[in-house]
Amino acid sequence: MMYYFIVNKISGNGKGLKVWKKVEKLLQGKRVNYQVRFTERPKHAAEIAKELSSEQCDAVVAVGGDGTVHDVANGLIDSNIPLGVIPAGSGNDFARALDIPMDYKKALERILMGKQRKIDIGRIGNEYCITVTGIGFDGKVAEVNNASKYKSWLNFIRLGDLSYGLSFLHVLLKYRPVNIQLKVDGKNLVFFNVWLIAIANIPNYGGGIRICPDAYYNDGLFDICIVHNMTKWELLRTFPKAYKGRHIFHPCVTIIKGKQVEVISELPIIVQGDGELLTKTPVNVTIHKDALLII
Numbered sequence: 001m002m003y004y005f006i007v008n009k010i011s012g013n014g015k016g017l018k019v020w021k022k023v024e025k026l027l028q029g030k031r032v033n034y035q036v037r038f039t040e041r042p043k044h045a046a047e048i049a050k051e052l053s054s055e056q057c058d059a060v061v062a063v064g065g066d067g068t069v070h071d072v073a074n075g076l077i078d079s080n081i082p083l084g085v086i087p088a089g090s091g092n093d094f095a096r097a098l099d100i101p102m103d104y105k106k107a108l109e110r111i112l113m114g115k116q117r118k119i120d121i122g123r124i125g126n127e128y129c130i131t132v133t134g135i136g137f138d139g140k141v142a143e144v145n146n147a148s149k150y151k152s153w154l155n156f157i158r159l160g161d162l163s164y165g166l167s168f169l170h171v172l173l174k175y176r177p178v179n180i181q182l183k184v185d186g187k188n189l190v191f192f193n194v195w196l197i198a199i200a201n202i203p204n205y206g207g208g209i210r211i212c213p214d215a216y217y218n219d220g221l222f223d224i225c226i227v228h229n230m231t232k233w234e235l236l237r238t239f240p241k242a243y244k245g246r247h248i249f250h251p252c253v254t255i256i257k258g259k260q261v262e263v264i265s266e267l268p269i270i271v272q273g274d275g276e277l278l279t280k281t282p283v284n285v286t287i288h289k290d291a292l293l294i295i
């Protein structure tokens, strides 16, 4: 067996490198065959993974957060090489949803056991998304959060989960809801004053916000959450409930399921996937069943 590790040293504000050093010791102790590459820029992990073939390695392991897993997954599509994850980001929503241990030792043990499962992924244009595609308010929050100074500071004092919440409040002050036309599996729907649309393959994003509590990674469907017609005050009151998925009982929250979602808005609005800024509306998001192997 040959394991190929792709490490984002700066994920989780430097956790990537720390975790990798410990993982490398374990690998050497266990005499596991491995190679390692470090990412040098955004999307570099996808370039590295794309060059690999199944003759060269039996599994690729991403050491980092959701952004790193996103990049590696995009490089592995169509390759048949399984993807392992050792969480080292700030949010680690993908690992949470797939019950991948947060502890590097346990995560590695599980990878070395070699049990594989297939998961669905979302496709937006030429890019694949493994967790949640967010349109509107949360895209803006991702933008502000990625650029924020407090993200690294909060990570440093081990309160990384709070960072998303702070960015949320920051955007809340300025954001204007928009009218949206949705086409879900060919059916037309219109929503007014939409704050956000989350198209989810797994329940959580933003570091544990259970935006679509019933989303499941291999049911061949997206769960789509639309937050519409809510006042700012109501949104603020409802937000904390989303950490437990209890926002879905609010009358201004609609959840639907579907395989293909088209989103059209009056003005172009921002779209994020796996916490990375992807594009602006209009977008077409489709589910690809069992398209990725996870080890």
Ligand SMILES: Nc1ncnc2c1ncn2[C@@H]1O[C@H](COP(=O)(O)OP(=O)(O)OP(=O)(O)O)[C@@H](O)[C@H]1O
Residues within 6 Å of the ligand: 008, 009, 010, 011, 012, 013, 039, 040, 041, 042, 043, 044, 064, 065, 066, 067, 068, 069, 071, 088, 089, 090, 091, 092, 093, 274, 275, 276
């Ligand atoms: N050497 C590098 N320099 C700058 N950015 C990099 C480098 N390598 C990878 N990246 C980018 O860093 C970003 C953040 O990585 P990642 O999402 O894994 O960590 P995180 O943001 O701490 O965790 P999470 O997404 O789970 O909250 C990704 O967009 C990735 O493409």
